Amino acid sequence: MQGWWALDNDSLSHVEISNTHWIWHYGDDAASDTSTILITHRLPKCVDPSIPADFVNLIQGNDTLPNELVGLTDSTLSLMYCLRGNFVLFRKLQDE
Numbered sequence: 001m002q003g004w005w006a007l008d009n010d011s012l013s014h015v016e017i018s019n020t021h022w023i024w025h026y027g028d029d030a031a032s033d034t035s036t037i038l039i040t041h042r043l044p045k046c047v048d049p050s051i052p053a054d055f056v057n058l059i060q061g062n063d064t065l066p067n068e069l070v071g072l073t074d075s076t077l078s079l080m081y082c083l084r085g086n087f088v089l090f091r092k093l094q095d096e
Contacts, residue, residue, distance in 0.1 A: 007090055040057060075092045078090075
């Protein structure tokens with residue numbers, strides 16, 4: 001997952017994934033939000049425990065944003081935000 005990713009439906013929104021950090025950028029602006037990444041098999045409360053899945057939790061202070069890892073290839077990253085059920089698709093821009 002390391003590298004730079006662009007949000008598929010908003011090419012100005014970029015995510016830099018570096019080690020255990022998820023850093024949002026918009027356009028040429030400086031980083032707007034930084035979260036710590038926790039990849040886990042532990043299910044958030046909003047997920048059916050009978051369905052095996054991996055999760056990418058973004059932690060910022062006391063807030064945790066649980067995301068199911070729907071797909072990961074060399075060129076795409078797809079997540080589902082568990083609390084709302086909406087999907088986001090990122091396209092790889094460059095490696096770290």
